[in-house]
Amino acid sequence: MNRFVKIIRLSEFRFKRVKYYSVSINSNMERDCEFYRFLERTESDESVSEDLNILFEWIEQIGRLYGAKSKFFRNEAYISDTSALPPPSAVMRASNIVVKGKLRLYCFRVSECVVFLYNGGIKTTKFAQECPNVKEHFKLANLLSRAIQKAIVEKSIIWNKNYTDINYSSDFQIEL
């Protein structure tokens, strides 16, 4: 069955330096987005309680103060280099944030100003593709990042005037 993905502007994660987005699958609601599902699933796991707090604070602080610089993110899977596209510094890759410990949050750093936060979990194996906790999130992250990248190239998702945020039609959705 095909899945329809809506882009969700995270209303509580719109900072001076970074505007965060997520995606909802077969839903229009912000509360159903992948990032909130990750937070809800992980918040009660005491083994990663501190890691989650730090990850959460990190997201907010780079949003407020520093911007989503590439050094803050670890690249997980190379998709393609679209560095010719604006903004020039953008390197389109599916990335993941590494917290000390095993917690992974998959995301897509579109530029220093725009980041998509997906889902994740506690990685228990060396490779994400082999881990029962994260492999589906890892696969989905790569599919989504590729689709979002394509939408930017095809201008279904467009940059604002100074390349600090994105715009898209309210009925825009991605079919997976």
Place this chain on the structure above:
Amino acid sequence: MKNQSVVSRLRERIKPEQKLFVRKNLAISEQISSILENKGWSQKRLASEMGKKQSEISKLLSGMHNLTLQSIAKVEAVLGEEVITTPLEAQVKYKTVHFIKKSSVSSSSTSICTEERLQFLESVNNHIKYLA
């Protein structure tokens, strides 16, 4: 509690020391990046000078790594510049900086400022430029 969003719940439970951990970690990462940029060094060069893998330097700059004082000292030694200055150290240095006029820094009036202090002032200026 049940009606509260997960975002509010998480914001409430983050401890002050966790906020500080992230704040200082990110500040250190930015300081190291600023020094690297001023020196024209890449992360790869820093890794090589420190005898570490590039992935270890990436972790160090991620803003979430549990940095040890030992690793910060090693970075400082390799870069030949301070990454962390305590408020007391800064106070001593800023006392001099406070009385220096911009025009006198570029002139030869080094009688009131030692070479070391000038270097410090320059690194502060560079960092300000980097942040701007």
